[in-house]
Amino acid sequence: MATRKKAAKPATEKLASLTPAGRKESFFELVFEVARQxxxxxxxxxxxxxxxxxxxxxxxxxxxxxxxxxxxxxKIPAHRVVNRNGMLSGKHHFATPTRMKELLEKEGIKVKKDTVVNFRELFWDPSEELI
DNA sequence: CGCCTGACGAAAC
DNA sequence: GGTTTCGCCAGGC
Structure with a gap:
């Protein structure tokens, strides 16, 4: 994702389109559903x-x-979703950069250097367990 | 209407 | 084996 970008993100923080006003079922909703599980x-x-x-x-x-x-x-437990590395790549999008880590630790998940410890063991595969 | 960005991932170098 | 690029799709400007 580097190189191709030239400047910091200008906006894109609206996302108001997802508001309950009249949003339609899309890829986003599916993601939310899975995330909730x-x-x-x-x-x-x-x-x-x-x-x-x-x-x-x-x-x-x-x-x-x-x-x-x-x-x-x-509320979607977005803090339970990390990248393939087990790293808290989205922590910067929370109220505070440490919020995600704290939420995870509160659930018993250890986080070391922005990375979930025992990520492989704690990994929950929706394809297998969600069915 | 076209270009850029973006909380990823896998391939390419 | 670490770093860089492309791909994918959707939304903002």
């Missing part, structure tokens, strides 16, 4: 969700969808 104390990756939805290559969209996670009614 993530058991407490477990984590998953953007790619896993995307793959579960049949959009393996659209993992980016999953992260994008998470942008609206905060404004959806049932």
């Amino acid at each position: 993530i058991p407490k104390g477990r984590v998953t990756s953007y790619g896993a969700i995307a793959a579960c939805l049949g959009a393996r290559s659209s993992s980016r969209m999953v992260g994008w969808a998470m942008n609206g996670a905060d404004k959806v009614k049932p």
Whole structure:
């Protein structure tokens, strides 16, 4: 994602389109649904969700969808979604950069250097367990 | 209407 | 084996 960009993000923080006013069921909703099913104390990756939805290559969209996670009614546990590395790549999008880590630790998940410890063991695959 | 960005991922170098 | 690029899709400007 580097190089191709030239300056910091200008805006794109609106996302008001996802408001409950008249949003339609889209890829985003599917992501939200799956994200809500993530058991407490477990984590998953953007790619896993995307793959579960049949959009393996659209993992980016999953992260994008998470942008609206905060404004959806049932709060989406976006903190349980990390990248394939187990790294808290989205922590910067929370109220505070440490919020995500704190939420995870509160659920019993250890975070070391912005990375979920035992990520592989805590990994929750929607394709297998969600069915 | 076209270009850029973006919380990822896998391939290419 | 670390770093860089492309791909994918959707939304903002």
